[in-house]
Amino acid sequence: MAPNSLFAILLRNPWWISFLLAAVISMICAALLPKELVVFGVLGTIPFLVTGCVALKRQWNAPTAAALEAEAARMAGLPWKEFSAELEAKFKNQGFSVERLDEKRGKGIADFLLTKSGQTTLVAAKRYKAATHGLEALQALVAQQEALGADKAMYVCLGALSEQAERFARDQGITVGLAA
Secondary structure (H helix, E strand, C coil), X not given: CCCCCHHHHHHHCCHHHHHHHHHHHHHHHHHHCCHHHHHHHHHCCHHHHHHHHHHHHXXXXXXXXXXXXXXXXXXXXXXXXXXXXXXXXXXXXXXXXXXXXXXXXXXCCCCEEEEECCEEXXXXXXXXXXXXXXXXXXXXXXXXXXXXXXXXXXXXCCCEECHXXXXXXXXXXXXXXXXX
16 A cells, blocks of 8 residues: 555544544535435445544554653663663563673674574664664664674664664664564
């Protein structure tokens, strides 16, 4: 689906917007079409109703913005030892085999090496509290990814990336943010 198609936009917005749009189109059809054609006009709203149902299912158990903000604030208050333990537990819950990288193996910016289904992901997380993250850290992560032969790279942070770093991460396919 094209990212800026009507249905893709509706899927990114609250579910009730799709239902409201279907109701408005149905009312317009009822007001403007001859009685024998109203049914066909109303049937044309089915894609909007299906999109609304899909959006509702996706959004049903999604955390609120306030809950996400509270969790980010809690994580920002954690020292590295506790933060890394939580991060490791989350990765293990997602089915990854987790190896902590230390001075002996993989000396560099990365803190974890994840393995799942034959794919390896290098994760850098130690700078998670920084307010802004620059290009240098991401370049170091890519260099370490190439040196270790990892398939993917992830940069865990609570703050924002600089514009250059954001562009670099997108171009290099680096996943940025908190672990899902």
